[in-house]
Amino acid sequence: EAIKNLDNLKVTYSKLSELHCDKLHVDPENFRLLGDILIIVLAAHFTKDFTPACQATWQKLVGVVAHALAHKYH
Incomplete structure (x- = not known):
């Protein structure tokens, strides 16, 4: 999904970011760690x-x- 929408990742992942922020309460540092x-x-x-x-x-x-996934945390 990211590769198809490189110019607008914040919009592409906005619902997923909201889910992780508001409902799952995932520490956004974990996104970077998972990438590593x-x-x-x-x-x-x-x-x-x-x-x-x-x-x-x-x-x-x-x-x-x-x-982009951490966007809703800001």
């Missing part, structure tokens, strides 16, 4: 193909998704 874990798993699984450039791209993507 995802990157570690990808790097471990795709060792040769997971280049520094690929890692940087994934870090950017999970960072903006985590920020």
Whole structure:
């Protein structure tokens, strides 16, 4: 979903952000931690193909998704 709507992630994830903020009370730091874990798993699984450039791209993507998910907390 994020890749399809890179220009408007806050709107794309607004309902999910609201759910995590208002109903589930998830600490927004967990979004960043989950993104870090995802990157570690990808790097471990795709060792040769997971280049520094690929890692940087994934870090950017999970960072903006985590920020969009934390939007309702601000």
